[in-house]
Amino acid sequence: MLGGVAVVASLMVIGQRNPIHSVLLLIASFGGLSGLYILLDAPFVAVIQIIIYAGAIMVLFLFVVMLLNVAREDTEQDERVHVQVHRGSMRLGAVLAGLLVVELVWALASAGTLGGTFGPMAGLPAPVTSVHVIGQVLFTRYAFPFEVTSILILVAMVGAVVLARRETPRPAAGADAAGGSEERPAF
C-alpha cells in the first residue's frame, strides 16, 4: 500500500508539466517511503528522511523553482502531442527504462528468495534498530567516512555559494557624488 503510494507519486512526478507539482508529488513519494522505513524497523531513517529530504532538499528545490520562475514545460509542439511520446530520443529513453525494469525483475526472479521472509521482531537482535546502536556503529566503525562527509558538506556549501553568486556591478559615479557634496552649502 505504501509502496503503491511511492510508485504512483513517482510516476506522477515525472509526468507533470508544472515543476512545482513535481516537487510536491515527490514530497508525497518521500512520505510513502518514510512509512516503508517504519515498517522495516528503521525509525531513525524514516524520521531523517522526512527532515532532510522532504524538509530541506525539497524546500530548496521549491525555492529555486520559484526564484527562476520556471514556466510550464510547454512549447507549441507540446500543445498538439501528449507530453511523453513526441520525440525519437524520448521514445528511446522510455524503451531503455522499460528494459531496465525488465532486466531488474528478471535478475530478482532468477536469484530466488533472498534471505527468506523477514524474521519476526523477536528474532531480530533487539537493540539493532535503535538510535543508540546506530550511533555506536556510526562513530566507531564508520567514524572516518563520517568525518569525510563533513568535509564533503563544507565543499558543497562553498561550491554552491560560488556557483550561484551574481557578479557585483562596479561602483559607478563615485566622483560625481563627491563633487555634488562639495557644492552643497555646509550647514
Place this chain on the structure above:
Amino acid sequence: MVTLNQYLLLSAVLFAIGALGVFVRRNLITILLSIEIMLNAVNLTFVAAGRAFGTADGQIIVFFVMTVAAAEAAVGLAIIIALFRHRESLDPDAFTSLKW
C-alpha cells in the same frame, strides 16, 4: 508474509521510474528530481537488505547516501541557477555549445 524480494522489486521499479524521468524530461529541475527518486530507491534497497540480514549497517549507509544526496542537490541547483542566468532557459537542448 512480506519477503525481501518484494522490497527489492519495489526499489527496482522506483529506480527505473527515476531513470525514465532523467531520459524523458526536458526540464533541468525535473531531471534533478528524477535523480533524487533514484537515490531514494537505493536507500530503500539498503534499509531492506540491512533489515533482512539483521544489521544496522544498512541504515548507516543510508545516512551517508542522504548526506551525499543533499550536497549534490545543493550544488546541482547552484549550477542550474548559473546556467539559467546565461541562457534564460531550463531546456537541456538550449545548452549545446559543447556539441560537435
